[in-house]
Amino acid sequence: xxxxxxxxxxxxxxxxxxxxxxxxxxxxxxxxxxxxxxxxxxxxxxxxxxxxxxxxxxxxxxxxxxxxxxxxxxxxxxxxxxxxxxxxxxxxxxxxxxxxxxxxxxxxxxxxxxxxxxxxxxxxxxxxxxxxxxxxxxxxxxxxxxxxxxxxxxxxxxxxxxxxxxxxxxxxxxxxxxxxxxxxxxx
Amino acid sequence: xxxxxxxxxxxxxxxxxxxxxxxxxxxxxxxxxxxxxxxxxxxxxxxxxxxxxxxxxxxxxxxxxxxxxxxxxxxxxxxxxxxxxxxxxxxxxxxxxxxxxxxxxxxxxxxxxxxxxxxxxxxxxxxxxxxxxxxxxxxxxxxxxxxxxxxxxxxxxxxxxxxxxxxxxxxxxxxxxxxxxxxxxxxxxxxxxxxxxxxxxxxxxxxxxxxxxxxxxxxxxxxxxxxxxxxxxxxxxxxxxxxxxxxxxxxxxxxxxxxxxxxxxxxxxxxxxxxxxxxxxxxxxxxxxxxxxxxxxxxxxxxxxxxxxxxxxxxxxxxxxxxxxxxxxxxxxxx
Numbered sequence: 001x002x003x004x005x006x007x008x009x010x011x012x013x014x015x016x017x018x019x020x021x022x023x024x025x026x027x028x029x030x031x032x033x034x035x036x037x038x039x040x041x042x043x044x045x046x047x048x049x050x051x052x053x054x055x056x057x058x059x060x061x062x063x064x065x066x067x068x069x070x071x072x073x074x075x076x077x078x079x080x081x082x083x084x085x086x087x088x089x090x091x092x093x094x095x096x097x098x099x100x101x102x103x104x105x106x107x108x109x110x111x112x113x114x115x116x117x118x119x120x121x122x123x124x125x126x127x128x129x130x131x132x133x134x135x136x137x138x139x140x141x142x143x144x145x146x147x148x149x150x151x152x153x154x155x156x157x158x159x160x161x162x163x164x165x166x167x168x169x170x171x172x173x174x175x176x177x178x179x180x181x182x183x184x185x186x187x
Numbered sequence: 188x189x190x191x192x193x194x195x196x197x198x199x200x201x202x203x204x205x206x207x208x209x210x211x212x213x214x215x216x217x218x219x220x221x222x223x224x225x226x227x228x229x230x231x232x233x234x235x236x237x238x239x240x241x242x243x244x245x246x247x248x249x250x251x252x253x254x255x256x257x258x259x260x261x262x263x264x265x266x267x268x269x270x271x272x273x274x275x276x277x278x279x280x281x282x283x284x285x286x287x288x289x290x291x292x293x294x295x296x297x298x299x300x301x302x303x304x305x306x307x308x309x310x311x312x313x314x315x316x317x318x319x320x321x322x323x324x325x326x327x328x329x330x331x332x333x334x335x336x337x338x339x340x341x342x343x344x345x346x347x348x349x350x351x352x353x354x355x356x357x358x359x360x361x362x363x364x365x366x367x368x369x370x371x372x373x374x375x376x377x378x379x380x381x382x383x384x385x386x387x388x389x390x391x392x393x394x395x396x397x398x399x400x401x402x403x404x405x406x407x408x409x410x411x412x413x414x415x416x417x418x419x420x421x422x423x424x425x426x427x428x429x430x431x432x433x434x435x436x437x438x439x440x441x442x443x444x445x446x447x448x449x450x451x452x453x454x455x456x457x458x459x460x461x462x463x464x465x466x467x468x469x470x471x472x473x474x475x476x477x478x479x480x481x482x483x484x485x486x487x488x489x490x491x492x493x494x495x496x497x498x499x500x501x502x503x504x505x506x507x508x509x510x511x512x513x514x515x516x517x518x519x520x521x522x
Contacts (some may be wrong), residue, residue, distance in 0.1 A: 017490040020286045021275030022338060024484060024491055083484070085496040090479060098477050151477070153336075154458060155283060155387035 003067040006034065007074065024082040031075040036148060038068035039141045040165055047172040062118050065137070069115040072108050100150030107143035110136050135180065141166055249293045249423070251415040256325035256345045264329070265487050267340035269413045275486065276420045277334065278439055280369065280376040283386030288420035291377050291384075295419035297440075302425060304352070306446035307362035312355070319410050319425050322355075323347035327414075328407055328428075333469045333503045335433035339483045344428055345411035350402045358398070358446050365401050366451035367394045367427055368443040388458055394438035395451040395465065396429065397512075405430060405508050408441075431502040431509045433467045464522040468513070469503035473522045 010030050013019045019026040042064040049057040084090045095105050114134055117123070123130045145166050149159035170177065274289045281288035281295075300316040314322060325345055333339045353365075371379065371391035378385030400406065407428040410417060417423040422439025429436050435455050445451075455463035462476055471481045485495045502509050513521075 014491040017488070019490075021271035022285060022484075022486055025285065025338075027491060082491050085484075087482070087496065090482070094479060097474075097479075100477060153283075153386070154279075155383060155385075157383050157387070 003034075003038065003064075003070075007031070007071070024078070027078045028075060028083060031071050031078055032148070035068050035071035035075055036141075036144050036162065038064055038071055039137070039144055040162070040169065042068060043137065043141060043166075043169045047169070066115060066118060069111050072111055076105075076108060100147055103143050103150065104147035107140045107147060110143075111140050114140075138170065138177075141169075247293065249295060249418050251411075251418055253415055254320065254325060254345050254411045256327050256411070256414075259327035259329050259343060262329040262341070262343075264331070264341045266329070266343060267486050268488055271486055271488075272340060272342055272412060273418050273420060275340075277336075277434065278420055278422065279384075279386040279388055280378045280390070280392070280440070281420060282378055282384045287384070289418075292419035295375055295423065297419070297424040300424050300442075302441060303443045304356050304446075305443070306366075307359045307448060308446050309357040309359060310355075316424060320416075323351045323408075325410065330405075330407070330428060330430035331503055332428075332430065332434055332437070333483060333499065335435055335463065335467070335475060335480075337475075337478055337480065337483045337499075339485050339497075339503075341485075342412055343414075344407060344409040345414065346407045346409035346425075346428065348404060349406040349408050349427070350404060352408060352444070353398075353401055356446065361448045362446035363398055364447045364450050365396045365398065366443075366445045366447055367396075367438045367441050368392070368445070369438055370440045370442045388454055392438060392454045393451060394427065394436055395453050396427075396436075397450075398446075399512055400429070400509075403509055403512065405505060431468060431505040433463075433469060435463065436467050466513075466518075466521050468509075468518065468522075469499060470501060470518055470522065471499040472501075473519055 010019075010027055014023040014027050017023060042061055045057055045061045045064065049055055080086065080091050084094065095101050114136065117126065117130065117133060126133070145159065145162050148162060149156060152159055275285045276288040277285065278288040278292070281292040282290070298316040300319065302314040302319065303311070304313070305311045325347055327343055327345050329341060329343045331339060331341050369390075369392040370376070373380035373390075376390075379390045396406070407430075408425055409422070409428045410425050412421060417426065419440075422437075422441075425441050426439040427437050427441060450465060453465060456465050469480075474480050480499055482496050483499045485497050487495070500506070
């Protein structure tokens with residue numbers, strides 16, 4: 001609920017033209033930042049669980065991840081509906097022609113795969129492959145930060161802060177990342 | 188005997204919020220917000236961690252006054268509502284987000300003002316605040332404004348021809364270009380003293396035109412919009428409007444116009460030369476490296492469902508008047 005309220009609030013405002021002069025820009029930025037925030041929060045869960053020895057926290061990861069997906073989906077649909085206004089040719093062209101959109105779309109494609117394989121049933125079926133697939137979260141978050149950095153017009157302070165947060169979150173799982181990469185190399 | 192009976196709804200002295208606490212309530216809210224997941228939970232429309240630090244001490248609204256001018260012929264185009272024209276601004280001197288200039292500029296002092304005309308001229312002169320409105324005939328002109336970010340508006344400006352000002356200056360044969368400069372006053376312009384708010388561009392903001400562009404009858408020095416003097420966020424007290432070029436060429440709050448022999452370095456061109464050229468003529472055939480310039484969103488009334496995407500026209504639809512200025516030039520090279 002905490003994650004959905006801002007989203008509902010946003011669309012009500014956008015519909016009634018209460019979002020400043022250009023509601024389109026507002027909804028696109030808001031949903032994009034929402035997705036990025038959710039992604040980073042989802043990466044914060046396991047370090048927190050480890051720190052406080054609260055494994056129950058881990059149950060929230062799926063939900064937060066799915067909210068990240070929901071925000072990202074809204075972000076893209078907003079771009080399609082309100083920015084390019086169903087000009088599908090322009091939409092596809094922009095995805096391939098603009099590197100920062102290509103990066104963002106790549107992140108979204110992987111995130112979609114994670115969202116669709118997030119149910120417990122599929123998780124059981126996929127066994128150890130599931131973990132491998134869902135480790136791509138790290139890549140998604142990195143791509144999302146790059147997408148943000150690239151899209152900014154002049155002042156890059158804010159994207160750099162997000163990049164720093166990402167680095168901190170990755171440092172927190174340095175050990176498991178190293179083990180992971182070793183297993184990769186030893187094969 | 189006076190019997191004082193208290194109702195249950197009456198407040199007791201100890202229940203009253205301490206005045207000091209009451210007055211500082213926003214500070215407390217901010218501090219609490221910072222500890223929480225502020226950026227996500229706040230009902231604010233922009234997910235921005237920094238909103239928490241923003242100053243909410245709003246000054247009174249800037250006072251605009253009515254102008255005397257010759258009214259424009261009726262336009263077939265739908266005007267962008269005044270509230271949108273004055274709340275959706277790129278004026279990084281007052282904050283890099285679109286809503287910030289309207290919020291952070293209301294205390295801007297424009298009287299006294301000095302606009303200095305200098306350089307390759309026989310008669311350098313200065314226009315004081317009152318001169319801006321009395322030296323030339325004011326007329327209304329309804330122009331399309333096309334931002335390089337692919338949105339557009341239709342605005343009824345009030346102003347005078349830049350050509351009239353150039354004539355008054357009596358330029359020398361060496362005058363080939365003009366350099367315009369925005370006021371540099373970090374005390375008044377928060378974006379100039381705070382790099383984050385100012386979008387990381389260098390100040391003062393400089394723009395330029397070729398002399399023949401400046402003499403084109405379309406080039407306007409605007410002192411008002413919607414019949415009143417300009418509000419600060421739109422470039423008060425005087426700004427340039429060159430409707431066939433992307434909006435960033437139309438420099439705001441001008442304090443200097445210098446006539447030069449060589450092309451002046453201009454702010455956005457210095458910052459990102461591959462994205463923003465000196466000419467910056469509206470051209471649907473030359474994309475911005477990060478987005479298409481083929482079409483634009485016209486900002487009119489209504490919410491997200493009422494925005495229209497329309498095709499962008501060469502020279503923003505003013506080709507008949509200005510295309511001749513660039514005949515023989517490769518507009519892909521000189522974008």
